[in-house]
Amino acid sequence: MTRRAAILALCLLTVLGLFGLQSWDVAVGRVERRAVAAIEEKTGFVVGTIERAEIAFLPLPRISLSQVGFSQRDGALAGKAARIRAHLRLLPLLSGRISFDRIDLVAPQIDVAVPAGSGVAEWLAPPLAELERLRSQSKIVVQGGSLFLRAGSAIQSVVRDLNLVIDERSLNEPLDLSGSLTWRGVPTEVGLRWPMIGGSAKAALSATSPLLKLRFDGTRSGPGEPVINGLLALSTPSVPQLLGWFGEDSRLAAALGALTLSAELQLKPHEASFNNAVASLDGERLDGVLNLTESNGRFALAGTLAGATLDFGRLIDRLPIAAVDAADTSPFDLDGWTGREIDLRISVDAARLHGARLNDVATYLLIRKGRFETGLLRAATYGGSVKTRLLAVNAPAGVDVKLQAGFEKVNLAQAAGDLPQLARLSGTGSFQLALDGAGRNFDELLGSFAGRANLSLRQGELAGVAFAELMRRAERTPSQALRDWRQGKTPFESLNVNASVGGGLFALNEAQMNGQNYRFSLAGTASLRSRILDMTASLASANGSLKLPFVLKGPVSAPFFELETEAFLSPVGGSALPALLTR
Structure with a gap:
């Protein structure tokens, strides 16, 4: 036996001897x-x-x-x-x-x-409090x-697949925890350092899963109701999925996609403040402050954010908004949109809204129980400005809706470069729309709307028709008047439209377009429910000696617009009537 082996054997015998005592x-x-x-x-x-x-x-x-x-x-x-x-x-x-x-x-x-309806913080509080009492x-x-x-x-x-290590600690030392778990089907790595004494002490939290990467480093001060301060870094590929993981079903959150957030966090009982917050929504940065509070199980978010760019159209397109359809008789569910209180103000240097370019934008979202309000406080666009406001409030008749929208001094020719639907109309002018109605579904709401709409343009063109050329031909060569009038453009000096809304109808009180040698007038109604047009028009010479009647009927998406030859009003003397009826 070697000397080393002998020493080990002696030690073993000594230990066994002590056990035997x-x-x-x-x-x-x-x-x-x-x-x-x-x-x-x-x-x-x-x-x-x-x-x-x-x-x-x-x-x-x-x-x-x-x-x-x-x-x-x-x-x-x-x-x-x-x-x-x-x-x-x-x-x-x-x-x-x-x-x-x-x-x-x-x-x-x-x-x-745990208390019924409580959250993660309330779930952790009792076990941590019991561990804190240990020496x-x-x-x-x-x-x-x-x-x-x-x-x-x-x-x-x-919580399944729970594999945790809680490190040994002595009196006043912090609780250190690390490991993995599966919560609501998502595997997650977690780490926690929690101080067990009063006064200021370090605290840390980390969590990593396919839906969340979170890290917090800071301090907790106490005793009594603790206040936590520190730096928070959070990222998720999908805000709706992340909130769903925590049991939150928010329709408004559907507007958000990938999010990264860093902030100076101050956490108090029932309140979290995010100061110097930097949020990135799908790569677009917003800076500001956010505040999240809880009262009687109801959360409220308030904040002010500012950034360089933001695509509002992308956010709106993600929302589960039903199309306006009178055939849809399902009741409105405003409570589903107002489950959480929000007071959020966002300002950006430039924004996109379904192709439209906006500058110096200030918008807001204000939500209270049973009340939804949003709009553009200001925005510069195409040489002018635009404002909007949407208010929906629960009422005995269902949902009371107020809609206001308008623009001033906007150049439609510039806008047409980004909005192809405006390519047929140019000019500079203003527009105002105000609607008020209430209903339990779209059919009732459209039938109850009352309001007005006004459009005023100067020095523009209407593409797709050649009214000026048609009028010149009708006055000089009647036999050629009806040829190719649907091609070209019609320049105008002024275009004015005044309309009213009531009883489910959009009624044109005054609609007139004036050029150098013509005056075009339009009158009639459009059903808000069926979106069917029933209108007549008149194209008259500047001196009123010649009038050409038109009819505008059918669905708004594909209306029928044609000369009404059977009701044709010939020039004075009637000599041009046979020629004008000849194609």
């Missing part, structure tokens, strides 16, 4: 009782039931308890583990004392009592556990 009466449960008392002291759990207890000294000393029932002293947490393994410290064991280096909870099923704590390892969050007999949520 102690009384290890497992049969009578002495070790079991002492082990349970030590486990309770180091974990904060009260052990209720044990099916079997075992002790082993090799290769390392440990105590194993099978089918163990346990709970926290305040009853906030209870559960059952298939096995609890307590790894004994060697030196205390030589003197007959039981002390643990590590305690393993194997396949535990843990029930945590010291052994290293606790949870392997393959499940966590059931219950409000009474109802399960609020379930």
Whole structure:
């Protein structure tokens, strides 16, 4: 035997001899009782039931308890583990004392009592408070556990595949936790450092999953109601999916896609303030402040953000907004849009709205229970300005809706470069629209709308028709008048439209376009429900000696516009009538 082997053998014999000097009466449960008392002291759990207890000294000393029932002293947490393994410290064991280096909870099923309708912060508070009361704590390892969050007999949520390590700590040292879990089907890596003393102490939180990357580093001050301050960094590929993971179903959140957020976070009970916040929505940066509060289970978000660019059209297109259709008799659900209070102001240097380019934009979103309001406070566009306002409020008749929109000094020719639907009309002018109505569905709302619309343009052109040329031909060569009048453009000096809305109809009170040698007038109605036009028009010479009647009928999307030859009014003397009726 070598000298080294002899020394090791002597040490082993010495240790075994010391063990032999102690009384290890497992049969009578002495070790079991002492082990349970030590486990309770180091974990904060009260052990209720044990099916079997075992002790082993090799290769390392440990105590194993099978089918163990346990709970926290305040009853906030209870559960059952298939096995609890307590790894004994060697030196205390030589003197007959039981002390643990590590305690393993194997396949535990843990029930945590939580208030009904509460959130993650309320779920964590009772277990953390119980751990905070411990003077010291052994290293606790949870392997393959499940966590059931219950409000009474109802399960609020379930955490599966729970694998956590809670590091050993002494008096006043922070709680350090790390590991992995699966919550609502999403595997997540987590880390937490939580101070267990009053005053200012470091706190940290991290979480990584396919839906979320979060990191917070800061301090918690206490005692009493703690205040947490620090730097927050958060990113998600999809805000709606992230909120859905936390059980939030927000229709407005559907407007958002990928988000990254960094901010100076101050967290108080029922309030979170995000100062110097930098948010990136699909790569577009917004800076400002945000504040999130909670009262009686109702969340409220307020804030002011500013940035260089923002695509409002992309945000609106993502919203689950139903198309305006009188055939859709499903009732309005305004409560589904106003479940969370919001007071948000956004300003950007430049914005896009379905192709339109806006500059110096200030917009807002104001939501209260049963009240939805949004609009453009200001925006410069194509040499002019535009404003809008939409207000929807719950009312006895259903939903009361007010819509206001208008622009001033806008050059439509410039706008047509970005908005092809305006390509047929040019000129510079203004537009005003004001509607007010109430209903339980689209049919009732469209039938109740009352309001007005005004359009005024100067020095422009109407493409697709050649009224000026048609009038010249009719006056000079009647036989050629009706040829090719649907081609070319009609320049005008002024275009004015005044309309009223009521009883489900859009009625033209005055609609006139004037050029150098003609005057075009349009009158009639359009049904808001069916979107069918029923209008007549008249093209007259400047001196009124010649009038050409038109009819405008059919669906708004594809109307029928044609000369009404049967009701033709010939020039004075009637000599041109036969020629004008000849094609």
